Amino acid sequence: MTVLFTHEECLAHREPPGHPEQAARLVAVARALEGVPLDRRNAPLAARDELLRCHPEAYVARVERAVPGSGWAQLDGDTYLAPGSLTAALRAVGGVCAAVDAVLAGEDRTAFVACRPPGHHAEAARAMGFCLFGSVAIGAKRALDHHGLARVAVLDFDVHHGNGTQDLLWNEGRAMFVSSHQMPLYPGSGAASEVGAQGQVINLPLRPGSGGAEMRAAWQGALARVEAFAPQLVLVSAGFDAHADDPLAGLDWQVADFAWLTGAICDLADRCCGGRVVSVLEGGYDLAALAACVAAHVDVLRRDR
Template sequence: MTTALLTHADCLAHVTPAGHPEQVARLEAVLEALAPLDLLRSDAPLAEEAAILRAHPAHYLARLRAALPQDGGRALDSDTWLSPGSLDAAFRAAGAVVRAVDMVIAGEAGNAFCATRPPGHHAERETAMGFCLFSNVAIGVKHALDHHGLSRVAVVDFDVHHGNGTQDILWDEARALMISSHQVPLYPGTGNAQERGAHGNILNLPLAPGSGGALMRREYERQVFPRLRDFAPELILISAGFDAHRADPLAQLDWTEDDFAWVTRGICAVAAETCGGRVVSALEGGYDLGALAASVRAHVQELMKAAK
C-alpha cells in the first residue's frame, strides 16, 4: 500500500491580501517539499454540493456564493477573505478529503494527505472564520459515516488553534470522536477541557504557551492515544496544522519537526491497531514557510512508513 497525495492548482487561486499569513506561498512551499517523495498523486475533485450540505446548511453556501467577488477581494471578517477563485479552491479542499476517504476505505491507498487550501477547522456550521470557508475534515467525517456507513470515526486536530468549527459540527454526532490539542490562551478562545460534546464525544487538550513538545507527548500518551483506542475508530482523520512549530509567528507552543513526526507516528500506530491503518490527513495551519515545509514533509514521511 502507499500514501496518496491529493491537491489541485485551483487551491493556488484563493488569493489573500499582501501580508496575510494564509497565503498562496504556503501551498507552494508544501508541494515543493513533497515533490521528491514517492506518493500516489491524485487531483482533488470539486466536492459535490451534497457533501458540503452534510456539514453546512444550504443558506450558508448561498451566502458564500453571493459574497464571492468578480474581481479583487472581499473580507468576510478581519481574517477571512474571498477572491474570485476562493470558492473553487474551497470546493477542491473539501473534495480532496472526501476523495481521500473514498480511496482509503476502498483500499486504493493505505492512507492519504490532502495538500489544499483554504484550511477548514475554524469554519462553523454557519460561519466562515479563521481563514476557513468549509469545515473540510468534518465534511470528510460525515461522508464516511453517512455515505460509507461507518459507525465510528475519529478526528485528531493538532493545529495550534482549537478546531472550533469541527467541534461545532460534530458536537451532536455520537458516531464521531473529536480530539483537539491547542494553545490556550489563543484564538479563537474556545476549546477548554469542560467542552465535552453532547455525547461526551469531544476531548479538548489545552496546552500552555511555551510548554513544548515534551509536555505534548506526555499528554498524548496519557489522554489522547488511550481515548482513541477505547473508541476503536474505523477511520481516523487528522487536522494537520503545523503552527505549533517554534518558528511560527502566530503562536508559542515551541514544537519541532520531530514532534510532528512523533504525534503522526502515534496516531498511525493506533490506526494500525483499530482500523487497518486507515488515516486521512488534511492541511490546516502553519505560517512560517520553512517550518511548514519541513514539518509537512516529516508528517507525510511518517504516513508513508505506516502505509507500507
C-alpha cells in the same frame, strides 16, 4: 505509498498582501514533497451535497453570493474571498472526500490532502479563521453516512482550537473529536470542560511555551481514550503552526514532535482500523517550518508499519 490529493486551483484563493494564509504555503508544501514517491491525484470539486452534510443551504448560498468579480470580499476579521476562492474551497472539500473514498476502498492505507483554504475554524453558518467550509468534518460525515461506518475519530493538532470541527460534530456521537491547542489563543474556545453532547469531544489546552514534552504526555492519554472508542477511520487536521518558528503562536514544538505524534496516530490506526488515516493540511505559517514538518509528517504516513 500514500495518496496525495492537491490541485493548482487551490493557489487561486488569494489573500490581501501580508495575510498569513498565502498561496506560498501550498507552493512550499509542493516543494517539500517533490521527488517523494506518492500516488498523486487531482483533488476533485466537491458536490454541493457534500457541503450540505455540515452546512445549511442558506450559508452555502451566502458564500457563493459573496464571491467578488475582482479584489476581495471580507467575511470576517481575517477571512477573505477572492474570485478563485470558492473553487479552491470546493477542491479542498472534494480532496478530503476523495481521500476518504480512496482509503476506505483499500487503494492505500493513508492519504494526505494538500489543499487550501483550511477548514477547521468554519462553523455551521459562519466563516472564520481563514476557513470557509469544514473540510475534515465533512469527510467524517461522508465516512459515516455514505460509507456506513459506525465510528470515526478526528484528531486535530493545529495550534489553534478546531472550533469549527467541534461545532459541526458536537452532536455526532459516532465521531470522536480530539484537539490539542495553545490556550489562551484564537479563537478562545477549547477548554477541557467542552466535551460534546455525548462526551465524545476531548480538548487538550496547552500552555504557551510548554513544548513537545507536555504535548506528548497529553496526547498519550487522549489516544488511549480514542483507542477505546475503536474508530474505523482516523482523520487528522494537520496544522503545523505549533512549530517554534511559527509567527502566530508559541508552543515551541520541533519537527521531531510532529513526527512523533504522526507515528503515534498511525500506530493507533494500525491497532484499530487497518492503518486507515486521512490527513488534511490546516495551518502552518512559517514557510520553512511548514515544509520541514510536512515532509516529516508524510514520511511517517508512508512508512510500512
